[in-house]
Amino acid sequence: MNPILHSIQHRRGFLRSGVRYAILAALAAVAGALTARRTATPEQANCPKIKLCRGCASLPTCVLPRAAGVRAMTKRS
Amino acid sequence: MRRMLRACLYLTLLSLPLVAAFGVERFPPPEFDAGYKMPVTTMPPARALWLSYVDVAVLVAALALASYLVLKKRSRDGVLALSVFSLLYFGFYQQGCVCSIGSVQDVALALFNSGYVVPLTTVAFFLLPLLFTLFFGRTFCSGVCPMGAMQDLVLLKPVKVPAWLEHALGTLPFVYLGAGILFAATGSLFIICEYDPFVALYRRTGSFGMLALGAAFLIVGIFVGRPYCRFLCPYGALLSLVSRFSKWGVTLSPTDCIHCQICDTACPYGAIADPMLKDPHPDPRKRARRRLALLALTALLVVLGGWLGERLSVPFSNSHATVSLAEQIAAEDAGKIKEPTDASKAFRQTGQPVEELYAEAHRVRGRFAVGSVLFGAFVGLVFGLTLISVSEPHERNVYDPDPADCVSCGRCYVYCPKEIVRVKRIQGKNVIPLTPVRGEQKG
Numbered sequence: 411m412n413p414i415l416h417s418i419q420h421r422r423g424f425l426r427s428g429v430r431y432a433i434l435a436a437l438a439a440v441a442g443a444l445t446a447r448r449t450a451t452p453e454q455a456n457c458p459k460i461k462l463c464r465g466c467a468s469l470p471t472c473v474l475p476r477a478a479g480v481r482a483m484t485k486r487s
Numbered sequence: 488m489r490r491m492l493r494a495c496l497y498l499t500l501l502s503l504p505l506v507a508a509f510g511v512e513r514f515p516p517p518e519f520d521a522g523y524k525m526p527v528t529t530m531p532p533a534r535a536l537w538l539s540y541v542d543v544a545v546l547v548a549a550l551a552l553a554s555y556l557v558l559k560k561r562s563r564d565g566v567l568a569l570s571v572f573s574l575l576y577f578g579f580y581q582q583g584c585v586c587s588i589g590s591v592q593d594v595a596l597a598l599f600n601s602g603y604v605v606p607l608t609t610v611a612f613f614l615l616p617l618l619f620t621l622f623f624g625r626t627f628c629s630g631v632c633p634m635g636a637m638q639d640l641v642l643l644k645p646v647k648v649p650a651w652l653e654h655a656l657g658t659l660p661f662v663y664l665g666a667g668i669l670f671a672a673t674g675s676l677f678i679i680c681e682y683d684p685f686v687a688l689y690r691r692t693g694s695f696g697m698l699a700l701g702a703a704f705l706i707v708g709i710f711v712g713r714p715y716c717r718f719l720c721p722y723g724a725l726l727s728l729v730s731r732f733s734k735w736g737v738t739l740s741p742t743d744c745i746h747c748q749i750c751d752t753a754c755p756y757g758a759i760a761d762p763m764l765k766d767p768h769p770d771p772r773k774r775a776r777r778r779l780a781l782l783a784l785t786a787l788l789v790v791l792g793g794w795l796g797e798r799l800s801v802p803f804s805n806s807h808a809t810v811s812l813a814e815q816i817a818a819e820d821a822g823k824i825k826e827p828t829d830a831s832k833a834f835r836q837t838g839q840p841v842e843e844l845y846a847e848a849h850r851v852r853g854r855f856a857v858g859s860v861l862f863g864a865f866v867g868l869v870f871g872l873t874l875i876s877v878s879e880p881h882e883r884n885v886y887d888p889d890p891a892d893c894v895s896c897g898r899c900y901v902y903c904p905k906e907i908v909r910v911k912r913i914q915g916k917n918v919i920p921l922t923p924v925r926g927e928q929k930g
Contacts, residue, residue, distance in 0.1 A: 430732045433621055437614055444597055444610045468593075470536040471606045 539608040542581060546615055549573055549631045554623040556630070556897070558735055561910055563897040569630035570639055578633030583689040587612045587632065588722040589680045591664070592671035599672035616722075620729045624736035628716060628726065629895035634685050638704070638713040639896060645755035646710050653757050654877050656718040661869040664721035669862045673854050675807040679721055712755035716894060727891040737888045737895050740905040744885035751886055753902040758892035762883045781878055785871025789864045796863020797856065804855035813848035816841055 463469055463480040470481070549569065556565035577586070585606075590613035597605040616627035628635045648656075663679070670676040680686070684700040687693030707714045716723050730736065739750055744762075751759040804810045808830075815831045818824040820841070827835075834844065888899065900906055 426732050430621060430734065433729060433732060434618075437617055437621075440594065440598070441610060441614055444594065444605050445607070447597055447601065447604055468604065468606050468609075470539060472604065 539585075539606070542577075542585070543608050543611045543615075545576060546612065546631070550615060550619045550627060553626040553630045553895070554619060557626050557737065557895045558623055561897065561900045561906075563901055566630045566895075566897045570636035573631050574633045574636040574640070576633075577631070578637065578685070578689045583633065583683065583686040584680075585609050585612050586634075587616050587627070588634065588720060589677065589683070591722055591725070592667055592677045592679055595668040595671040596674060600674060617725065617729055620726050620733060622734045624733045624890055624895055625723075625726050625730050625893060626895045628723065629897065632716075633689070634720070635713060635716050635894065637685055637688075638708040638715060641705050641708045642712050642755055643709050645712050648711060648757055650757075653717075654873060658869050658873050659718050660720055660724035660727075662866050663719055664724045665862045665865045665869075667721050669803070669855075669858045670806060673804075673807060673851065673858055675804075684715060712757075713894065717756060717892075730890045730893075733890055736890045737893050737897070737899070739885075739887055739899055739903045740909050742885075743905055744887070745905060746886065747904065748886065749902045749904070750888075750899040753898055754888070755898070756892065756894060756896070758888050758894065759886050759899065760881070760883060760889040762885055763880050777878065781871075781875045785868065785875065788867035788871040790867070792863035792865070792867025792870075793860045794863070796859040796861070796866075799863070800856045800859035801852070803859055804852045807848075807851050807855070809844070810848045810851050813844050816844060 463472075463477055466472070466477075469477055472478075549572070553566065553569055556562050556569060577583070585608055590609045593605045593609045594613050597603045616631070619626055630636060630639075667677075667679040670678050682700070684697070684704040686701075687697035688701045688705075704715050746762070751761065805814065812830050812834060815824070815828055816834065819827055819831060900910070
């Protein structure tokens, strides 16, 4: 292969790998930040009032007292 | 035979909304005398926690299988079978929630609102497809995403979208992504879920508007390959960014391409990048001037977008419940509106001072002012970068799938004459090696 072309491909490959690992690090940081939020207490937590409890994807793990009430009601019924 | 199966599946999908008409309430609601009308429930009840973990396990298995089928086995039939499974499991059984596309909003809300606790399953649905894409390309889109699977299965008479239209519409997913993040991060709306075209079909219930939107996308999808994925999906925008840097991906015998163009014709998603053998602007001075002009135009678009975003921040902020309530209360107090709403009546009954409500609405408006400027600048940047991407010549001498646009459906494998020969030759050794994407090939 042409050495100039080879050098360009090598450089591109190196840059792509660098960006790939940077994205990987960013994803790990997002995962860490979101997992750390799970330690929030009911006093710290709030609901964005976007959805009703019943249809909310966060219901199984939500720490708010209202969610705990809905979970208990769902269990009873 | 395959065409007949597809036609049957297509008719079944279109007739699914009719099933809702035969639905019977297990526990009929009481009849109210006051004329109260029961609201239509569009959201399914939350799944048990252990079932959510099962969903994550199925997602991991489906992603691994899709990557194996696309890159190692190179089997279009396998991908098709996986698409049907994903549509049934993630679509009709799981009722489209939690989905990776909507999870973008949960993540945005959690990152900008320290009080919002996002479930681990939602985090997994957001991160896992991105992680797989980083290494194997958009195998999530190939046969794991139920929305992609549904559109892939109804594609009967694909037509080519002109390149200029494809480039123009290709910016929409980024705009939608930006808007989705803006409204979710400010705690106003989950617009991506609200305007999800297929969720009503999965749940076999929903408003007329949602059903009509889903049906419209399916009808367009008969002729235009994956219209939602290509021209609207915000998660697809994220995946297309990540897949540009993926380690492995779909390739077609890049070293011995004979330029027969069959793969280009066979790809219904316009994802095969054409070779550019001649530079249209060979004069380096002209090229440099052109690049400078495009960069200046991009900067101008960013500034213009930011300014426009700032102008739109107030109308945007009215979508927030607190701001709209404050507007309503202010209008009632000023005598502009005579009839109070349920929300304003409820607020007055709480006895909360109006000043507190106004202060909170002011804080929300402040968040929108910053967010809207960033959103506008982002949209300007997207337009500018698209112009640069379209104008800049790409050095390429073979027909090969573009990693950003390719949804790894595997159609091109069975059309490329060189690839058929190569796979047959390697299948004798029972191992098909993974192929790195362009730019990472060893010399």
